[in-house]
Structure formats: structure tokens, C-alpha cells
Amino acid sequence: MKTPLLQFTEKGIYCQQANVYLDPWKKVDNALITHGHADHSRWGHKKYITQHDNVPIIKHRLGAIEATGVNYNEKIIINNVTFSFHPAGHIPGSSQIRVAHKGDVWVFTGDYKLHPDGLSVPYEPVKCNSFITECTFGLPAFKWRPQQEVFNDINEWWKTNKAEGKTSVLFGYSLGKAQRLIKNLDTSIGTIYTHAAVENLNEVIRPHFSLPDTVRITADTDKKAIAGNIIIAPPSAHGTPWLRRFAPFVTATASGWMAFRGARRRRAVDRGFVLSDHCDWNELLTAIKETGCEKVITTHGYTDVFSKYLQTLGYDARTEQTQYEGENAETNEENEVTS
Amino acid sequence: MKAFGELIRILDATNKTNEKVKALATYFKEAPAPDKLWTIALLSHRRPKRPVTTTLLREWASEAAHIPLWLFEESYHIVGDLAETIALVIPEESVTHDKSLADFATDLLALYNKDEQQKKEYLLTTWQQLDYYERFAFNKIITGGFRIGISQKLMTRALAKATEIDEDILAYKLMGDWTPQTTTFNKLILEENEEDYLSKPYPFYLAYALDQEPAELGDVSEWSFEHKWDGIRAQLIVRNKELFVWSRGEELVTDKYPEFEVFTEHFPDGTVIDGELLPYPNNSIGTFNDLQTRIGRKNITKKLLEKTPVIIKAYDVLEWKGEDVREQPFKTRRGYLNQLIQLCKDKNLPLYISEVMHFNTWEAAAKERERSRDVKSEGLMLKRNDSPYLIGRKKGDWWKWKVDPLTIDAVLTYAMRGHGRRTNLFTDYTFALWDNNELVTFAKAYSGLTDAEFRQVDNFVKRNTTDKFGPVRQVTPELVFEIAFEGIAPSKRHKSGVAVRFPRILRWRQDKKIEEANSLDDLKALIIE
Ligand SMILES: [Zn+2]
Ligand SMILES: [Zn+2]
Numbered sequence: 001m002k003t004p005l006l007q008f009t010e011k012g013i014y015c016q017q018a019n020v021y022l023d024p025w026k027k028v029d030n031a032l033i034t035h036g037h038a039d040h041s042r043w044g045h046k047k048y049i050t051q052h053d054n055v056p057i058i059k060h061r062l063g064a065i066e067a068t069g070v071n072y073n074e075k076i077i078i079n080n081v082t083f084s085f086h087p088a089g090h091i092p093g094s095s096q097i098r099v100a101h102k103g104d105v106w107v108f109t110g111d112y113k114l115h116p117d118g119l120s121v122p123y124e125p126v127k128c129n130s131f132i133t134e135c136t137f138g139l140p141a142f143k144w145r146p147q148q149e150v151f152n153d154i155n156e157w158w159k160t161n162k163a164e165g166k167t168s169v170l171f172g173y174s175l176g177k178a179q180r181l182i183k184n185l186d187t188s189i190g191t192i193y194t195h196a197a198v199e200n201l202n203e204v205i206r207p208h209f210s211l212p213d214t215v216r217i218t219a220d221t222d223k224k225a226i227a228g229n230i231i232i233a234p235p236s237a238h239g240t241p242w243l244r245r246f247a248p249f250v251t252a253t254a255s256g257w258m259a260f261r262g263a264r265r266r267r268a269v270d271r272g273f274v275l276s277d278h279c280d281w282n283e284l285l286t287a288i289k290e291t292g293c294e295k296v297i298t299t300h301g302y303t304d305v306f307s308k309y310l311q312t313l314g315y316d317a318r319t320e321q322t323q324y325e326g327e328n329a330e331t332n333e334e335n336e337v338t339s
Numbered sequence: 340m341k342a343f344g345e346l347i348r349i350l351d352a353t354n355k356t357n358e359k360v361k362a363l364a365t366y367f368k369e370a371p372a373p374d375k376l377w378t379i380a381l382l383s384h385r386r387p388k389r390p391v392t393t394t395l396l397r398e399w400a401s402e403a404a405h406i407p408l409w410l411f412e413e414s415y416h417i418v419g420d421l422a423e424t425i426a427l428v429i430p431e432e433s434v435t436h437d438k439s440l441a442d443f444a445t446d447l448l449a450l451y452n453k454d455e456q457q458k459k460e461y462l463l464t465t466w467q468q469l470d471y472y473e474r475f476a477f478n479k480i481i482t483g484g485f486r487i488g489i490s491q492k493l494m495t496r497a498l499a500k501a502t503e504i505d506e507d508i509l510a511y512k513l514m515g516d517w518t519p520q521t522t523t524f525n526k527l528i529l530e531e532n533e534e535d536y537l538s539k540p541y542p543f544y545l546a547y548a549l550d551q552e553p554a555e556l557g558d559v560s561e562w563s564f565e566h567k568w569d570g571i572r573a574q575l576i577v578r579n580k581e582l583f584v585w586s587r588g589e590e591l592v593t594d595k596y597p598e599f600e601v602f603t604e605h606f607p608d609g610t611v612i613d614g615e616l617l618p619y620p621n622n623s624i625g626t627f628n629d630l631q632t633r634i635g636r637k638n639i640t641k642k643l644l645e646k647t648p649v650i651i652k653a654y655d656v657l658e659w660k661g662e663d664v665r666e667q668p669f670k671t672r673r674g675y676l677n678q679l680i681q682l683c684k685d686k687n688l689p690l691y692i693s694e695v696m697h698f699n700t701w702e703a704a705a706k707e708r709e710r711s712r713d714v715k716s717e718g719l720m721l722k723r724n725d726s727p728y729l730i731g732r733k734k735g736d737w738w739k740w741k742v743d744p745l746t747i748d749a750v751l752t753y754a755m756r757g758h759g760r761r762t763n764l765f766t767d768y769t770f771a772l773w774d775n776n777e778l779v780t781f782a783k784a785y786s787g788l789t790d791a792e793f794r795q796v797d798n799f800v801k802r803n804t805t806d807k808f809g810p811v812r813q814v815t816p817e818l819v820f821e822i823a824f825e826g827i828a829p830s831k832r833h834k835s836g837v838a839v840r841f842p843r844i845l846r847w848r849q850d851k852k853i854e855e856a857n858s859l860d861d862l863k864a865l866i867i868e
Contacts, residue, residue: 141414141427
């Protein structure tokens with residue numbers, strides 16, 4: 001049997017023909033990177049190739065690395081294999097990677113979502129034969145409401161807190177979720193203050209994406225000036241002395257996991273908003289259908305359940321073990337950033 | 340139903356008790372009377388008899404969601420709540436309705452006598468018409484167990500706010516076996532009733548756990564000691580030849596303990612005592628498991644009364660011959676208690692006194708505390724001789740000095756995914772102890788580790804799975820944990836022959852190999868005969 005175009009090895013997703021890896025988790029020579037979250041872009045590879053907007057993001061996260069930027073849809077040919085990056089709509093600078101060789105076309109989604117978030121370049125379906133997809137929220141219990149409805153709730157929440165003389169503290173991962181929140185808040189209500197981890201990334205992202213004005217919280221920030229406004233901070237800031245000095249405040253988290261009542265209750269936050277940068281159940285099914293693929297490989301999330309269901313729909317579906325971790329990895333990353 | 344769905348949404352969105360009460364009070368002001376009555380009924384566990392089995396609910400919900408049943412079951416397992424899972428998987432439709440909560444509740448009552456096809460048609464149509472929170476609430480009416488952080492007590496408080504009727508009087512009005520079919524909101528809540536006032540309890544005085552060396556409390560002779568009994572803290576009121584039993588949650592539970600009715604014949608008019616309600620099978624204090632068989636029961640059968648009778652172990656007197664004596668010193672109040680016990684002597688009443696002890700040294704007191712498990716208590720209560728009976732949880736005059744939990748080192752043998760936020764982590768564990776060369780399951784626990792530790796163990800589980808049984812993973816026995824628990828009793832229902840109370844993970848014994856874990860015999864040795 002001939003070697004498949006992409007294989008799952010202990011270092012990552014590997015294209016033997018071109019000797020490159022996609023989002024590898026162990027050190028390799030040539031890495032094609034979908035996006036800047038910690039589980040997809042790791043430290044220690046010799047060369048990184050990624051979409052232009054992601055270059056400053058991974059350089060910010062990983063320091064002095066050798067990274068080359070390419071445009072969406074630009075073709076890179078390595079030993080007769082054609083690679084190209086396509087918008088994934090997950091976070092700013094996120095891509096799917098298309099790999100083609102002699103009519104065999106594979107797409108690796110990295111992380112993605114279908115509905116535009118107003119900030120990152122929206123997802124574009126790419127035709128392929130084999131589709132490697134994440135399925136972080138691959139259960140029929142996950143269905144996202146339209147983003148505008150969620151932000152109406154968030155803005156309403158902020159307004160109410162302000163009227164009660166309280167500061168709103170909204171937790172979101174400092175890369176991606178934080179900027180999406182900032183972009184869609186109603187700035188007529190007040191000022192957006194940011195935790196350093198968030199503002200550092202805002203600075204990296206701002207040259208390529210338009211974001212409303214934000215104010216970095218420093219040691220000199222006047223506590224009284226913040227009252228009634230909103231603070232965007234990574235989840236790891238919860239319960240820290242850093243946060244406590246802004247009392248009285250009300251806390252909330254924005255995440256896909258907030259879809260479950262149990263999760264909302266167990267989080268020690270006052271409010272949970274269901275807002276995810278990953279596909280929900282229907283988005284996953286739509287995406288798969290639109291690629292026209294026959295083969296599906298599911299990576300992180302409810303992989304077994306999801307691929308079993310795809311089989312009942314007639315797809316040649318299976319699961320591969322990877323070290324991608326979905327929304328959890330993004331949380332872990334926050335711990336790294338702030339500790 | 341729109342307003343009720345919205346109420347559930349608001350209650351669900353906040354974890355602040357005050358906001359919950361406020362939202363509920365607003366609802367009680369604005370909703371039509373029949374809806375109010377149904378809301379009270381639902382929040383006090385008076386839902387209509389379940390018209391369909393959960394098996395059918397699952398089948399029909401998967402059909403309505405256009406997904407195979409196994410996929411519905413997987414989702415249910417991960418969500419952890421049937422009503423919520425159904426609400427989540429059913430697709431949103433544009434059709435709607437204009438029915439009230441009372442309308443739907445009445446539908447469900449009528450549904451009980453319909454055939455299966457009619458039931459199915461009704462549910463499928465209704466699910467489509469409701470929005471997410473209405474659908475969730477509707478399902479909860481069928482399955483029960485709202486768990487939205489509204490106890491009967493909080494509901495009563497909200498109702499008091501809305502109606503301006505005293506909370507304790509409302510609690511009394513709400514007791515008994517009324518249903519929305521047998522009464523109206525007006526009759527149940529609004530109509531004045533002389534009797535309502537007779538039942539009024541006093542707020543309980545609660546102690547904090549001792550947070551210092553007992554010797555720092557000063558002269559030991561200023562203190563009275565009692566064992567801390569492990570039952571339900573209760574207040575018994577006899578006024579006007581009527582008995583009222585209130586539990587610590589300040590819920591009226593008179594109906595559940597008919598054996599106390601006899602006190603009305605012997606207690607002086609205007610007597611209120613504070614004590615511990617305890618199971619008393621075979622004329623000795625039983626386990627909390629015994630008491631469980633009484634707590635949950637609505638129907639108290641003669642058989643149950645014989646098998647698991649209850650007694651009251653009296654701590655204190657709050658009202659004596661119609662006079663509020665809470666300001667008087669503890670010593671004086673105990674004098675009244677002794678008088679009451681004298682009055683009831685030789686009458687074979689389910690009334691016992693919680694004996695007061697005095698010690699010459701703190702060391703002697705500590706020795707008595709060591710003995711707690713032998714006498715089936717949880718430790719000691721320390722009360723200042725001259726302390727008044729205060730309101731709520733207060734520091735200073737009363738302290739609880741509990742014994743340390745029992746612990747045992749056990750081996751992790753199975754793991755299951757957690758619920759909610761932890762759905763993608765294996766955080767629900769089963770632990771086993773050695774029985775000869777075999778590991779025998781003895782407890783399940785899912786709390787006590789830090790998030791970082793849970794992630795580490797999760798990683799271990801994923802890499803060391805030896806078998807899968809549905810959602811359960813069997814793992815290589817390798818990790819040892821110290822498990823703490825509060826109580827232990829022999830049990831026929833458990834494979835190990837032992838039931839432990841409140842098991843939780845105390846710490847991960849990374850220093851121990853599985854051979855060093857404890858045996859089942861070690862565990863059984865902790866049982867006090
Ligand atoms: Zn990501
Ligand atoms: Zn990912």
C-alpha cells in the first residue's frame with residue numbers, strides 16, 4: 001500500500017513526500033503552523049511557515065524563531081507537493097492547511113469556526129478528498145446562538161453592573177477570545193481596560209486588525225477610574241490579588257463550555273456566556289459536507305463519538321491521537337503567559 | 340410559560356442568592372395566581388406524577404433531534420442531566436405558543452391517562468414550540484429536580500417579599516399535602532389563619548469549628564461539653580397542644596416524624612426545645628444511612644416506623660412555659676431541660692437528653708473527644724456556661740470540636756469523565772483496597788485534587804486504560820490516594836461490605852506503591868460495633 005500523503009507520527013502530522021510537519025508537537029526541521037495557540041505552535045522547530053498575520057503572534061509567544069509568512073491561497077511547492085493556507089476563522093492569523101499531490105487533496109483544519117466573529121478573516125470551505133478536522137464540540141448538545149445575541153447579553157450585563165456601581169470583569173483567553181470580546185463590546189457603555197497578557201497581544205494584533213481603544217492596567221492605573229468599566233483578563237487572573245484590588249466587581253467567563261449548566265455552576269464566576277471560537281455540532285457537519293470529502297479524520301474533542309456518527313452518515317471516518325487539546329490548551333497557555 | 344422560562348433563565352444565570360430571591364419575588368408579584376401556585380408546588384417538590392418513563396423520553400428526544408439514540412445517550416452522559424440534554428439537542432423552531440405554566444402543568448396531569456402515541460405527539464409538538472429555557476423548565480416539570488439553587492426556604496423568603504407575609508408563617512402555610520388541584524393561591528397563601536402563628540420557630544444558633552487550641556479558650560471550668568450528634572438538628576415546638584418540628588434548614592417537617600406527636604400530651608404548653616433528631620433502631624443510635632431512609636420518605640409506613648424509629652436528643656430549651664428564655668444563661672436553660680426530662684420520665688417517650696459533661700483539665704476534655712466515634716458522635720460541642728442562645732452562626736460562646744476524618748490509602752482502579760467543565764477530563768474515580776491479592780472497590784470520589792493534579796491523573800488515565808465499559812475506563816493499578824471519610828458502617832449493598840460517608844480525596848500519595856495501599860480488613864477495623 002502506498003504511503004498516505006499525510007501520516008500521524010509521534011512528532012505530529014507528517015508529509016513524507018515534502019518532509020514537513022503540520023502543527024508538530026515534537027521538535028522538527030520544517031513546521032507549517034495553523035495558528036498561535038500553544039498546542040498548535042510549539043517551541044523548538046528549525047523553520048516555521050505560517051500565514052502572514054500569525055508571524056508576529058508566534059514570534060511574540062515563542063521568541064527568536066525563524067518564521068516565514070505567506071498569504072492566504074498562496075501556493076508553496078515542496079518536492080511536487082502543493083501547500084496553501086486558507087482562512088479558518090478561529091482567531092486572527094488562523095489557517096487551514098491544504099496539501100495536494102497528484103490529485104490527492106487533504107485539508108487540515110487546525111481549529112476553526114464557520115460563523116464570522118467580526119475580527120478574524122472568515123472561514124472559507126476548501127474542497128478535498130481527506131479532511132482532518134478538530135471536533136472540540138462535536139456533540140449535538142453544542143449549538144451556538146448567533147454572536148450578536150450573545151454580545152447583546154454581555155453588553156446588557158456590563159450596563160447592569162455599571163448601574164449598580166460595579167466593575168465588570170470578563171475572562172477570555174488572551175490570544176483570540178480577548179480580542180473578539182474587545183472588538184464586539186459596546187464602547188458607548190464605558191472604557192475597556194486590559195490585563196497585561198491581553199494588552200501585549202492586542203499590541204501584536206492591532207497593526208493588522210482594527211480593534212477599539214483599550215487601556216492597559218499598570219501599577220499606576222487609578223483604581224477609581226476603572227469603577228463601572230470593563231476589564232478583559234485571562235482566566236488565570238481569577239482570584240488573584242491583582243484582580244482583588246478592583247473590588248467591587250462582577251466576574252464572567254466567555255467559553256463554549258459554558259453551554260452546560262453544570263460547568264457554569266462549577267466555575268467560580270458570577271456569569272457564564274456561551275461563546276466559542278470552535279465549531280458547534282451543526283458547523284462541523286456543514287463544514288464536512290462542503291469539502292466534498294470522502295475521508296474524515298477527527299483529532300481533538302469528542303473524537304470517538306463524532307467519527308462514529310460520521311460513519312453512520314456514510315463517511316470513511318476515523319480518529320487519530322494527537323496532542324491538541326481544544327479549549328483546555330488555550331487555558332493552559334494562559335497559565336504560562338501570566339505565571 | 341414565557342415568564343416562567345425567563346425566571347428559570349435568570350435564576351440560572353446568577354449564583355448570588357440575593358439576586359435569585361429578587362427575581363423570584365418579582366415573578367411572584369407579576370405572575371397570574373395559578374402560575375404562582377404551580378411555581379410554589381414545583382419548587383416544593385410537588386410536581387405532577389411523571390406521565391412518561393425516562394426511557395421513552397430519551398427515545399422520543401433523539402427522534403425529535405434527528406440523531407441516533409446512542410448519540411443522544413452519549414450526549415446525556417456528558418451533559419449529566421436529562422432535562423438539560425433534551426433541551427439542548429432539540430433544534431430551535433420558529434413555531435411558538437401562548438400557553439401559561441399552569442396550562443402546561445394541567446396538560447401533563449391529563450397526559451398521564453393518555454396512550455403512548457398521544458403522549459409522544461404531545462411531547463414532540465411541545466418541545467418544538469418552546470424556546471430553550473422553557474423547554475428545560477418543561478422537561479424539569481416531568482423529571483423533577485430543578486436544582487437552580489432555590490431551596491424551599493429561599494422560595495419562601497421570596498414569597499414573603501412579594502406578599503409581605505412573615506416568612507415563618509408562610510413556611511407553615513406551605514406544609515402539608517396540598518396540591519395545585521386541591522387549593523388556590525388565595526386560599527393557600529393569602530387567607531389569614533390564627534393557627535399560622537403557633538408554629539413560629541426561633542432561628543437556630545450555630546457554632547463555628549474550633550480554630551485555635553482549646554486551652555486558649557481559658558478556664559475549662561467555664562465550659563460545658565456535649566457530644567456532637569450526627570443526625571438532623573431540629574427544633575420541637577409544643578404550643579396549644581400542637582406539635583411542630585422544624586429542621587435546621589428551617590423547613591417544617593412535622594409530618595415526617597409522627598412518633599413525636601406524643602409530646603403534645605406531656606410537654607407544658609409553650610415549650611420549644613433544640614436538639615438532634617437521630618435514628619434509633621434496636622434502642623441505640625443508628626447510622627446516618629438509617630436516617631436517610633426516613634428523610635426522603637413522603638409516606639411513613641408502620642413498617643418503616645418499626646424498623647427505623649427516631650428520637651430527639653435535646654440540647655437546649657428556647658421557650659419554657661410560654662416564655663422566651665434565650666437570653667438566660669445556658670446553665671439555667673439546661674435546668675429547664677432537666678425539669679422537662681423529669682416530667683417525661685418513665686413515659687417511654689422518644690426524648691433523650693444530650694448529657695452535659697464538665698472537665699477539670701483541657702486534656703481530660705481532649706480524651707473524651709478521642710472517644711467520640713465509640714459513642715457515635717462526631718466530636719464535642721463546647722458551650723460557655725453563661726452563654727445566651729444567639730441567632731445564626733456566631734463565634735465566641737459555642738464551638739464545635741470535631742474529630743479528624745478517618746483516612747485510608749487506596750488504589751485508583753476506574754475513572755470516568757467528569758461533568759460540565761470537566762467533561763473532557765477523567766475526574767470521577769473509583770478506589771479499591773486489597774483483599775488478599777485482589778483489589779476490591781470500596782468508594783468513589785471526585786473532589787479533593789487541584790486542577791493541575793486532575794490534569795495529571797487525567798493524562799495517566801488516557802495512557803493507562805486497560806479496558807473500556809461504556810463511559811468507564813479501567814486503568815492499570817498504579818496510583819495511590821489517601822481517601823478521607825466521615826463515617827463508616829457495614830453494608831450489604833456494597834461489594835466491599837462497607838459503606839463510607841462523604842468519601843473524598845485527601846491527597847495523592849505519590850510516595851506510595853500500590854503494595855503499600857491498605858486492605859479491606861484495615862477498613863473494616865475502623866467500624867465501631
Ligand atoms: Zn486554537
Ligand atoms: Zn486546537
